[in-house]
Amino acid sequence: MAKTATSAATKALQQELKSIQKEPLEGFTVNLLNDNLFEWEVAIFGPPNTLYQGGYFKSHIKFPSDYPYSPPSVRFATKMWHPNIYENGDVCISILHPPVDDPTNTELPSEKWNPAQNVRTVMMSIISLLNEPNTYSPANVDASVMYRRYIDSKGADKEYENIIRKQVMSTRAEAERDGVKVPQTLEEYCVKASSSKDHENNNDDCILDYLDDLDPYDNNDDSDCNYNESNTDSGNEES
Incomplete structure (x- = not known):
């Protein structure tokens, strides 16, 4: 049974990686870690017109042996200050939670992981979360309060903004070392789908379409995370 699950996961990941390499997606890039198909390094570009504009944030995705039936886990390697990211970099968001019954969890089943999800939908959700955190059940309480x-101050209280902008600035050296040009404008950020058959029916040309309706001063509760001291260990090192 385990071998069958691993074989299916390997096939799914090979197809997904090939698709992303053939048709690069806006907002992020992917590479294998140590040539391990079950561990990817994903570099996320900060979306234009947000506090994260110009940022280059590295994260690691680990896939389970029964992917896509169970969700991957995502941990930022770049130091992040965010209500829904633990101090060690672990991301807490509904789409990464397995669809199990839990009476203490307020998430709807439709918000959790399902086999139709993939790396792109996970990254869309995380990029969306960067701009619009959930402060109702935060992973980082101090970041949530800030x-x-x-x-509440409509941007007048600059403490949170200043920390994020400082972190964005600190990622530029990493981008230069990697030889990466970080997109700064909407035109640079959006990668249009090609006319290949795999994409000819895809109207979602830009991940920023996913953010169009988001109001940075309106909070959306799409994640049920609770502060856990076990997630405050080291591992979220600044790049």
């Missing part, structure tokens, strides 16, 4: 002050 973000709430920023929102």
